[in-house]
Amino acid sequence: MTHQPKVFLREATGLVKEVNLSHIVAFNLINISFGVGVTYILTGLSLFPGGDPALASIITALLFVPLGIVYAMLLMATPRAGGDYVYVSRTLHPALGYLVNFTFIAWVLFYTGAFVNWIFTLALGPAFTIIGSIENSSAISNFATMMTSTNFVIVACIVVMVVLGLIATFLRKALLALTAYSVYAGVVSIVIIAIVLATSNQTTFINNFNAYAAPLTNSTDYYHALITSTHANYSGTSLSQTIGLIPIAAFVFMYISAQQIVGGEIKNVQKNAWRSILLTFVIGGFLTALVAYLAVQVMGYNFLVAVATSSSLPIPPYYNALIAVLFSSPALLWLTEILFVGWYISIPMVNFFFVSRYLLASSMDGVTPAFFAKVSDRFHTPFVGIWIVVVVGSIMAVIYTLYASIFSTLSAVLAELVAAYLLVSIAAVVFPYRKRTKAIFEASTIRYKVAGVPVISIFGALSTIILLCIGYMMLTNSAYGVNGFWSLLAIIVTIVLGLGIFFTSYLYKKSRGLNIMLAFSEIPPE
Numbered sequence: 001m002t003h004q005p006k007v008f009l010r011e012a013t014g015l016v017k018e019v020n021l022s023h024i025v026a027f028n029l030i031n032i033s034f035g036v037g038v039t040y041i042l043t044g045l046s047l048f049p050g051g052d053p054a055l056a057s058i059i060t061a062l063l064f065v066p067l068g069i070v071y072a073m074l075l076m077a078t079p080r081a082g083g084d085y086v087y088v089s090r091t092l093h094p095a096l097g098y099l100v101n102f103t104f105i106a107w108v109l110f111y112t113g114a115f116v117n118w119i120f121t122l123a124l125g126p127a128f129t130i131i132g133s134i135e136n137s138s139a140i141s142n143f144a145t146m147m148t149s150t151n152f153v154i155v156a157c158i159v160v161m162v163v164l165g166l167i168a169t170f171l172r173k174a175l176l177a178l179t180a181y182s183v184y185a186g187v188v189s190i191v192i193i194a195i196v197l198a199t200s201n202q203t204t205f206i207n208n209f210n211a212y213a214a215p216l217t218n219s220t221d222y223y224h225a226l227i228t229s230t231h232a233n234y235s236g237t238s239l240s241q242t243i244g245l246i247p248i249a250a251f252v253f254m255y256i257s258a259q260q261i262v263g264g265e266i267k268n269v270q271k272n273a274w275r276s277i278l279l280t281f282v283i284g285g286f287l288t289a290l291v292a293y294l295a296v297q298v299m300g301y302n303f304l305v306a307v308a309t310s311s312s313l314p315i316p317p318y319y320n321a322l323i324a325v326l327f328s329s330p331a332l333l334w335l336t337e338i339l340f341v342g343w344y345i346s347i348p349m350v351n352f353f354f355v356s357r358y359l360l361a362s363s364m365d366g367v368t369p370a371f372f373a374k375v376s377d378r379f380h381t382p383f384v385g386i387w388i389v390v391v392v393g394s395i396m397a398v399i400y401t402l403y404a405s406i407f408s409t410l411s412a413v414l415a416e417l418v419a420a421y422l423l424v425s426i427a428a429v430v431f432p433y434r435k436r437t438k439a440i441f442e443a444s445t446i447r448y449k450v451a452g453v454p455v456i457s458i459f460g461a462l463s464t465i466i467l468l469c470i471g472y473m474m475l476t477n478s479a480y481g482v483n484g485f486w487s488l489l490a491i492i493v494t495i496v497l498g499l500g501i502f503f504t505s506y507l508y509k510k511s512r513g514l515n516i517m518l519a520f521s522e523i524p525p526e
Contacts, residue, residue: 037252046308056245061285083260102498113396127337165390185342197294356385428460
């Protein structure tokens with residue numbers, strides 16, 4: 001029995017080492033989704049008025065550096081598919097390892113549904129709405145209205161998921177390329193937005209915004225009317241309110257772990273693990289803080305608070321829609337808004353990699369049936385995992401479309417913080433000391449110590465403390481909307497189901513004379 005997981009892996013995995021540095025940087029940038037994250041942080045001003053979004057972005061990025069270092073070092077020591085599952089199951093307990101695995105799968109599928117919905121409700125729909133208004137085109141405006149209708153969104157989400165599923169199944173290299181190009185498109189859109197903001201001023205924004213809003217609101221100065229109606233009158237920033245924005249900014253910087261999921265497929269992993277983390281923090285952190293700062297300077301702090309609090313405009317109160325009034329070139333506006341869609345469509349694509357690799361990792365150890373990790377001999381793709389994403393992701397898109405809102409995803413942030421990233425951080429602390437992993441640590445390239453204490457343990461401890469503080473803030477402050485009954489129930493059910501599946505599998509196989517615990521005495525082969 002002890003060799004069964006190894007044999008299964010060698011027979012089943014047709015995955016190859018073709019993931020290079022540009023791919024894993026793209027994966028990481030997709031996972032932190034900082035283009036969408038700026039929306040979260042700026043919208044969060046309605047919850048924490050007086051907070052400084054740019055400063056909160058910088059602080060949050062720095063706070064998650066220890067977690068990024070932990071992931072880079074663990075990846076270098078054990079480059080395996082479903083890396084954090086492997087780390088936690090071998091250092092803490094197999095059940096906790098599977099909990100990490102199941103938690104990521106469950107909430108990644110939720111994110112899949114949310115992001116594919118946002119393609120239409122937060123990107124294309126608002127873009128067509130405001131472009132139709134600016135160009136005075138009723139045809140474009142009517143198309144935008146149709147595009148954001150509930151029935152259209154549901155059908156379109158399912159169609160997108162099926163098309164992406166077909167690409168993921170039959171065109172492996174094309175999916176890698178599309179995934180990378182989609183996030184690069186998103187990054188280019190942010191660069192264009194930053195340039196437009198940097199070359200504009202608040203007076204221009206006010207005049208252009210009022211011209212756009214006048215026929216829709218019957219107000220010649222809707223900009224100031226909105227500020228007055230919401231009593232947004234903040235002359236300075238508050239440190240306490242800025243700190244309040246940190247758990248919202250965690251939506252961006254906590255998800256620094258994407259590269260580990262394809263750990264066994266990364267070329268030159270010893271160098272690229274570090275490089276990708278560094279590039280992700282530099283690119284994501286800089287552009288997030290820059291766009292947040294420029295948006296405040298050009299659009300006005302009180303306006304951003306007001307528009308996020310209450311607005312009667314037919315577009316969501318997000319910067320990627322509001323920025324449209326500053327474009328002098330319709331062609332550039334069209335290009336920017338279309339490129340911005342890259343942020344939303346990239347998540348469903350990268351989640352094909354995530355879910356299938358997590359299923360592969362748990363199947364190797366005999367926790368879940370080998371069927372879930374089947375890889376096509378012809379196309380070298382884990383087709384069962386891919387179509388699980390298609391089916392469940394489509395269901396999640398329908399649920400999100402009918403019942404959820406943008407801040408609903410903060411429940412996923414808390415859930416993954418508690419049942420995944422926190423466990424990984426704790427695992428990093430004990431990784432050099434546990435019997436099963438000590439030899440791996442000593443033989444690896446990460447065996448650095450300071451005053452006799454392993455560096456990975458130091459950063460693991462720092463990350464643990466930071467995550468506990470952020471989790472405490474989210475659990476004790478109702479402003480985040482994640483400590484209510486339904487949110488906590490979803491988090492608890494996910495944890496119970498994850499542990500329940502593991503122990504059910506363990507007891508069932510034990511009754512048949514098989515002990516899956518034996519598989520966890522070894523690190524699985526690549």
